[in-house]
Amino acid sequence: MGKMRHPEAERRLDHITTTVKSAGVKLTHQRLEIFREIVANEAHPDVETIFRAVRPRLPTVSLDTVYRTLWLLHDLGLATTLGPQRDGMRFDANLSPHHHYVCVRCGLVRDFHSPPLNSLRLPEAVTRIGSVVDAHVEVRGVCAQCARKVQVSAQKKPTRRTP
Amino acid sequence: MGKMRHPEAERRLDHITTTVKSAGVKLTHQRLEIFREIVANEAHPDVETIFRAVRPRLPTVSLDTVYRTLWLLHDLGLATTLGPQRDGMRFDANLSPHHHYVCVRCGLVRDFHSPPLNSLRLPEAVTRIGSVVDAHVEVRGVCAQCARKVQVSAQKKPTRRTP
């Protein structure tokens, strides 16, 4: 990993370094290696895995630097978090086919229905990854309630625990 | 909430109680109320929210009972967890349109591409929930590697932290 064999990954790395520098953020050795790792990986490994992957090249790197670097990317709009973010675990007891709307600000998840979306044609590549138990659409956006709040508070320091 | 006004919710509650009883699991007051709450809610509230919602009817219920009840539903195949499960937070630094395959056993997330899926027609109901920043397909299944392991180990006690 991190060898930059794929021109696609190299292009993404360029975009990241350019954006980071033009944001007036320092491009440290640690950050560069973490960037390399995350663009080289089509899976989206959890933080611990990224940490272990860069360790050989950054023997003294700490886990919190990995977290901080990933959130930095997030704050610059260069990365998103996967799944309903933070707060707590969520369960879905709705067994019938349905889809999810996820608010990226408050983590709200709402079901919506759409028969045409219930039978999506998946590319053959998917079956090579594994079996398919379910396929649904996940829409990300800002819910009406949060949109209202944004208008009011205009802007505030994003203190990490509330993207 | 929990008033069973919707016949749909009532039907789902019936299915849950039936399945739970036929599994030889005791149907306690606490469990029943938690079931009521989760089928009555089209959003998928986090555990804390469910806890607060049932508290008026179950003044002494504890948070861990809510957790245990939700995992019970999960183990009986009556509920799924939302998003890439447990382990750690995951970030996605891929800015181009793509979709996700999530392994329900190991939490692996892999990107896949499919131009037809990049421009899905969303129902009008979605825009009433909030703005749309992104819409992608999330496929859930068991990845090839986990499928191999399952064949080997046949079955083992699901100790919670490894669904």
Place this chain on the structure above:
DNA sequence: CTGACTGCAAACCCTTTGCAGACCG
């Protein structure tokens, strides 16, 4: 009645934060 279940509290683990020294620009 009896085994399963709940509530409590402590343990666990992932994530974040405060601070002093290190380093980029």
Place this chain on the structure above:
DNA sequence: CGGTCTGCAAAGGGTTTGCAGTCAG
């Protein structure tokens, strides 16, 4: 050189577990 960044360690918050009393069947 100065302000930012890192590493360390400790705090923080969500989730799970062990145990003794309680309750459904």
